[in-house]
Amino acid sequence: MSFSVKDLPESERPRERLLKFGADKLxxxxxxAVILSSGSANASVFDISQRxxxxxxxxxxxxxxxxxxxxxxxxxxxxxxxxIKAAIExxxxxxxxxxxxxxxxxxxxxSVAKLISSxxxxxxxxxxxxxxxxxxxxxxxLISVGAMDYTIAHPRExxxxxxxxxxxxxxxxxxxPSGSSEPSEEDVKMTKRISEAGKIIGISLxxxxxxxxxxFFSFKRRGIL
Numbered sequence: 603m604s605f606s607v608k609d610l611p612e613s614e615r616p617r618e619r620l621l622k623f624g625a626d627k628l629x630x631x632x633x634x635a636v637i638l639s640s641g642s643a644n645a646s647v648f649d650i651s652q653r654x655x656x657x658x659x660x661x662x663x664x665x666x667x668x669x670x671x672x673x674x675x676x677x678x679x680x681x682x683x684x685x686i687k688a689a690i691e692x693x694x695x696x697x698x699x700x701x702x703x704x705x706x707x708x709x710x711x712x713s714v715a716k717l718i719s720s721x722x723x724x725x726x727x728x729x730x731x732x733x734x735x736x737x738x739x740x741x742x743x744l745i746s747v748g749a750m751d752y753t754i755a756h757p758r759e760x761x762x763x764x765x766x767x768x769x770x771x772x773x774x775x776x777x778x779p780s781g782s783s784e785p786s787e788e789d790v791k792m793t794k795r796i797s798e799a800g801k802i803i804g805i806s807l808x809x810x811x812x813x814x815x816x817x818f819f820s821f822k823r824r825g826i827l
Contacts, residue, residue, distance in 0.1 A: 607635070607647060631655055637689050638682050645677035653677070654686075665690050666727055694746065708739045711820035714773055714811050717741070722777040722813055730755055730776045734769035735808065743767040755792050757799035764805050772800070774810040783814030785821070793821055 607615050613622075616632040625633065634651035641647040653675050658664045664686070672683045708714055714733065722729055730747040745763050747755075755774075764772050774796065785793070789812065797807040809822040821827045
């Protein structure tokens, strides 16, 4: 039987619990209920939150879900999907701020792998990141481009982000969910294409790191760049 937030004692309502105990004390379903705020005509906010967790299982699953996949959940409107995506993006940017705050000069492939591995090694889909560096090889921005495909990884898209962030040079990084860090033929072609474009633009591609499981592949270390 469906019930709404109003059916709960005030002390057990997600918003009130968050205000009293803090967000870290709430379950994923309760946090989703706070984000969504209200249900639909045919489903309470708890019903909708439960359906999201049942379908996508984990926070990573919810993060990687497409807008259309989220819209397939009964009771989720476009506006509520936007609320979920915005909340997830804020969390991702917070994590990136922490990473950048703790990062120093990029000295070698190992420091790049350390910087990026925690963000991409457990992803179930290939995701591409652009690490923008200043002239001293300090990280100035870490950009998540999104799901890896070779349209998104076109030099036009990569260097438009680099130019926005006034990068002196860049490093690419992406993951292989298979666990193998060895580059595919397309990975090699894309890397060489971006490297050549960077020489023309004046923003060099320093390295391309592929993370696979606990291992990583460096194009620079292998002499491909």
